[in-house]
Amino acid sequence: MPITPVDKVWMNGKFVDWENATVHILTHALHYGTGVFEGIRCYETQHGPAVFRLRDHLMRMERSGKIFLTEIPYTVDELIAATHALIKMNELRSCYVRPIAYRGSGEIGLYPANNPVDVAIAVWSWGAYLGDEALEHGIRMTVSSWRRHDPNIIPPQAKVTGAYINSSMAKLEAVNSGYDEAVMLNPAGFLSEATGENLFIVKDGEIFTPPLHSGPLPGITRDSVIKIANDLGMQVTEAVLTRSDLYTAEEMFCVGTAAEVTPVREVDRRYIGDPGPVTLAIQQKYFSIVKGEDEKYYDWLDFVD
């Protein structure tokens, strides 16, 4: 999805012009993937722009940094204030928010700790990640030949830039084979997640999602969807799932900040069809919450004004 430039980007405490928001060619993270980051959405509401679960995202970024011994030199509160100021300054009513903390330039070599931790936040206007059509009619997925990381190779619970070569390989393979997205199995062969989304299936009217020990990222949307389902009177069971569970699912959907709640209509030519009632109920509730139409969930909204 193309990025539409805005006026300013926040870099290391300063608001810089979009075209000057650049890094040196010897930035450590460019060579070795030593950065932690987040993807967050800000939605237009009747009370102005509201960022969905901003604090939870920034806390996850702090935890990702902790795993990789990368202390972020700004507090969560400072990053919240910077995000608010940036959205206002760029006069955006809704946008995607991309904070990143990465090892900058200074030394080259695999010991990163002598390099500075640079921090930036970029915002831009962004539509549906998998397309509007996908949100309405669902996507076609394929099980990737690439496995998700083993927790002792690259911790899948941390959102680290270098780890995403794994997702990119799976996404390339899926799209080049004519599918929209890839399902990723963990090294033991059980269902983990998609390249940038968590997965849910419905079987015999019950909702299932892989547990965190199956290796998915602990998604904020995954957590929100579990709470929404419970509030709608539906139980979600965290269960170790196989590809046969996908092939026989009555409904399936993938969730994430970028993909929101996207129905799945097919996996490897096993057809599910149009979005079912569980998917539609959760999708509808999710959109009403993020757009500020449900006061019960205002705790999840971080109003910019």
Ligand code: PMP
């Ligand atoms: N899995 C992966 C690998 C991701 O990159 C993302 C996006 N951050 C997700 C799942 C969904 O997480 P969230 O709902 O927090 O955006």
